[in-house]
Amino acid sequence: MTISLTPALDEALDQARQRYVDRRPVGARMHDEACEVMPGGNTRTVLHHAPFPLRAARGWANRIVDVDGWEYVDMLGEYTAGLYGHSNDAIRDAVRRALDDGLSLAAHNTYEARLARLLVDRFPALELVRFTNSGTEANLMAVSLARAATGRPAIAVAVGGYHGGLLYFGGGGSPVNAPFEAVLLDYNDPEASRAALRANADRLAAVLIEPVMGSAGCIRADPSYLTMLADEARAAGALLILDEVMTSRLGPHGAGAAYGVTPDLMTLGKYLGGGLTFGAFGGRRDLMGRFDPSRADALPHAGTFNNNVLTMAAGIAGLVEVLDDDALAALNARGDRLRMALQAVASPYGWCASGAGSMVGLHPVPGPVRSPRDLAGADDRLRELLFLDLLERGWYMARRGFIALSLEVGDDDVDGFVAVVADVLAERAEVVRAN
Numbered sequence: 001m002t003i004s005l006t007p008a009l010d011e012a013l014d015q016a017r018q019r020y021v022d023r024r025p026v027g028a029r030m031h032d033e034a035c036e037v038m039p040g041g042n043t044r045t046v047l048h049h050a051p052f053p054l055r056a057a058r059g060w061a062n063r064i065v066d067v068d069g070w071e072y073v074d075m076l077g078e079y080t081a082g083l084y085g086h087s088n089d090a091i092r093d094a095v096r097r098a099l100d101d102g103l104s105l106a107a108h109n110t111y112e113a114r115l116a117r118l119l120v121d122r123f124p125a126l127e128l129v130r131f132t133n134s135g136t137e138a139n140l141m142a143v144s145l146a147r148a149a150t151g152r153p154a155i156a157v158a159v160g161g162y163h164g165g166l167l168y169f170g171g172g173g174s175p176v177n178a179p180f181e182a183v184l185l186d187y188n189d190p191e192a193s194r195a196a197l198r199a200n201a202d203r204l205a206a207v208l209i210e211p212v213m214g215s216a217g218c219i220r221a222d223p224s225y226l227t228m229l230a231d232e233a234r235a236a237g238a239l240l241i242l243d244e245v246m247t248s249r250l251g252p253h254g255a256g257a258a259y260g261v262t263p264d265l266m267t268l269g270k271y272l273g274g275g276l277t278f279g280a281f282g283g284r285r286d287l288m289g290r291f292d293p294s295r296a297d298a299l300p301h302a303g304t305f306n307n308n309v310l311t312m313a314a315g316i317a318g319l320v321e322v323l324d325d326d327a328l329a330a331l332n333a334r335g336d337r338l339r340m341a342l343q344a345v346a347s348p349y350g351w352c353a354s355g356a357g358s359m360v361g362l363h364p365v366p367g368p369v370r371s372p373r374d375l376a377g378a379d380d381r382l383r384e385l386l387f388l389d390l391l392e393r394g395w396y397m398a399r400r401g402f403i404a405l406s407l408e409v410g411d412d413d414v415d416g417f418v419a420v421v422a423d424v425l426a427e428r429a430e431v432v433r434a435n
C-alpha cells in the first residue's frame with residue numbers, strides 16, 4: 001500500500017498544532033508546571049499527545065471542559081471505562097452513600113460479594129471471581145495463575161495486543177513488559193497461529209487474547225479464529241484467557257459468550273467499576289479456588305484496595321440501576337450505526353471504520369482491518385490532523401482514532417460527529433487522502 005503524502009500535510013499539521021497552542025494558554029502553562037514534577041508532565045502514557053495534552057477541568061454527562069474553557073462532546077468515553085458518562089446520578093448517589101459509611105475499613109465489607117455475585121451471574125465463564133485495581137493487574141494475575149496451574153512458562157498473545165502497561169506486544173514488545181515468555185500470533189491468521197501454538201505446545205501456560213482487539217485498532221476476531229484458539233489451547237493443555245477488559249460491554253454476557261466461546265479464565269475492568277479504578281479476573285472454580293486463603297496451599301493474591309468501597313458500590317449501582325440489557329443493546333446498536341456512517345463518509349478518502357458495537361476505530365487506511373498489520377502503513381500524521389481538527393470543532397476522541405460510546409451519547413451526537421468528520425475530511429481533501 002502506498003500513501004500519497006504532500007508537503008501540504010506537514011504544513012496543515014503545523015498550523016493545526018499552532019492553533020491548538022494559541023487557544024490554550026492555561027493548558028500550556030499547566031503542562032509546563034506538570035513537566036517539572038512528572039516525566040513529560042504525564043502519569044498515563046496514552047493521554048500524551050503533541051503539542052501538549054488536553055487537560056480537563058470538569059465533565060458532566062457526555063461533555064468535558066478543558067482548563068481553557070473549551071467544551072467538547074466526549075466520544076472517547078474514557079477508553080470504554082466511561083460507559084456511564086461523567087455524572088450518572090445512580091452512581092454518584094451510591095458513591096456518596098459508601099463515603100458516608102467510611103473509607104479504608106481494612107475488613108471485608110458489605111459490597112464486594114454483591115458485586116462478585118452480579119459478575120458471576122452475568123458472565124458464564126465466571127464461576128469464581130476476584131477483584132484488582134486495574135485491568136493490567138487482572139491480566140497479570142490470570143497469566144500468573146495459568147503459569148502456576150500448568151507449571152509452564154509461556155503465554156501466546158497476538159502481535160500488537162495490549163493487555164495492560166506490562167503486557168504490550170506491539171512494536172516488538174515493550175522493554176517494561178512483565179518477564180513472561182511470549183509466543184506471538186498473527187491475529188485472524190488461523191494457519192500461522194495454529195502452527196505457532198503447536199510448535200510451542202509443551203511450553204504454553206495460556207493463550208491470552210481479546211475477542212475484539214481494542215487498543216490495537218478495534219479489530220474483531222473471526223468466530224472461527226477464536227474457536228480455533230480455544231481448541232488448540234485445550235489440545236496443548238494450556239488455558240484460554242479471554243481479556244474482556246474492553247469487550248465485556250459488547251453483549252449482556254460479554255463478547256466471548258456472543259462468540260460462543262467459554263474461556264478457562266477471563267479478565268474484566270473499565271466500566272464495571274462504575275467509572276472508578278477497577279479490574280477483575282475469574283473463571284473455572286478449580287483454578288480460582290486455589291486462591292482460597294483457608295487452604296494450606298493457597299496462592300496469594302493481595303491488594304490493599306481490591307475491595308475498596310467506592311468502586312464496589314459504584315460497580316453495583318451501574319449494573320443494578322443503570323445498565324439493563326435494553327440500554328446495552330441500544331448502546332451497541334448506536335455504535336454499529338456510527339461505524340457504518342463513518343465508513344460511508346470516510347471511505348472516499350481512503351479511510352475506514354472498524355470495531356464492534358460501541359467500540360469504533362477510524363483509520364487512515366482503506367481497510368478492511370483484520371489484523372494490526374493492516375494498520376502498519378497508516379500515516380500517523382493523518383490521525384493527528386483529524387484529532388486536532390475535531391478538537392477545534394468541539395469533539396473529543398482518542399488521538400489514535402478510537403471512539404467508545406457512553407450511555408450519554410445520543411443519536412444526535414452520533415449524527416453530529418459523523419457530519420463533522422465528513423466536514424473535516426472534505427475541507428482537508430487535499431492532504432488527508434490515504435490510498
Ligand SMILES: Cc1ncc(COP(=O)(O)O)c(C=O)c1O
Pocket residue numbers: 079133134135136137139162163164165210214215243244245246269270278279
Ligand atoms: C484489553 C485491555 N486489557 C487490559 C487493559 C488494562 O487495563 P487498565 O488500564 O485498567 O490497567 C486495557 C486498558 O486499556 C485493555 O484495553
